[in-house]
Amino acid sequence: MRIERIEIRYTKMELVSPFETSMGVEAHEHHIQVRVDGEGLTGWGECAVSDTPHYSPETVETAWHILRDFLIPAVLGRRIGAVGEVLPLWVKVRGHNMAKAGLESALWDALAKEQGISLAKALGGTRDRVPVGVSVGLQASPEALVRKVAAHLAEGYKRIKLKIAPGRDVALVKAVRREFPDILLQVDANSAFALDDVGIFRAMDDERLLLIEQPLGYEDIYDHAKLQRELKTPICLDESIHSAADARAAVELGSCRVINIKPGRVGGFSESKAIHDFCAGAGIPVWHGGMLESGIGRAGNVALASLPNFTLPGDISASRRYFKQDIVEPEFVIDKDSMMAVPVGPGIGVEVLADRLEKVTVRRQEFKINR
Ligand code: OSB
Ligand code: MG
Secondary structure, three states: OEEEEEEEEEEEEEEEEEEEEEEEEEEEEEEEEEEEEEEEEEEEEEEEEOOOOOOOOOHHHHHHHHHHHHHHHHOOOOOOOOOOOOHHOOOOOOOHHHHHHHHHHHHHHHHHHHHOOHHHHHHHHOOOEEEEOEEEOOOOOOHHHHHHHHHHHHHOOEEEEOOOEOOOOOOHHHHHHHHHOOOEEEEEOOOOOOHHHHHHHHOOOOOOOOOOEEOOOOOOOHHHHHHHHHHHHHHHHEEOOOOOHHHHHHHHOOOOOOEEHHHHHHHOHHHHHHHHHHHHHHHOEEEOOOOOOOHHHHHHHHHOOOOOEEEEEEEOOHHHHHHHOOEOOOOOOOOOEEEEEEEOOOOOOOEEEEHHHHHHEEEEEEEOOOO
């Protein structure tokens, strides 16, 4: 396909309830939606950045800049047969993984549509539904958290992730575990602790957690290895893993026993697959993280999560857990087994609703070839 036109849109979508983590509180999602057109085909991708550099160093503004000035000029007007041809055009751009992933995923969608296959099939997915869970933000009190967890269990979620932060840690885990002795439970600290806090993690080591996600520094691999040696519960890395090379370092050092894959954090689906494949060979289970994506990004997440080594439930919840109204149709739902169906239509397999997208668009820019 020849890339004839690319459009980027800054979208701002209100969450059904504010999401609090150790990094702060978010009431809206600020992302960039990327649209690629050529030869009658349209591909969509989502750049899962934020308006703040609190999870990753990237923001909407840095990703906009990198897309506009480096990534889009490198592909516009080119004839692309496979996404693998695009990545060498970007090798000089260091970092900016979320910006790369937004455009890379739109190209995956367009090229899957060109072949008439689903994105899941194009990526090597092997399953038609994937296990999912829900990520629960910090609440006002342990009692409020228990109520929130109960509500999600009633909605059908069978795996609960609790956000933790200093001073809001062991007591939350114990309160939820006491109330729900048998649920699949895990925690995510978003890098809020230090190695000296090992006592806090020892105190939750007997709570039968599936994993403890990113307890220490957001670039750290070394201290996580020391912490993992002190714990029975598997550590899972999120923030620290930006590439398959990082995954190999973490696994070889013993820094984690599980890895969270987010295409945005690692620069797209191609690198996600490389991490998935490395982990499969190393006996390390992976699961799909989330960045509170709209239906555009979520469709890609579900497709990627259909690869065989995504064995743990993903942070891929129903559209309604995030937004009153999604920008795609059909919206994403879960079934009675806490599973989500993988779209089967060409590419992302969902339709982007033009009027809904327009309503949440803050600004847009179009790039076209000169004929
Ligand atoms: O650390 O997994 C995280 C959301 C924003 C930034 C970081 C994280 C999260 C989540 C949300 O936990 C997961 C979801 O999309 O449901
Ligand atoms: Mg995380």
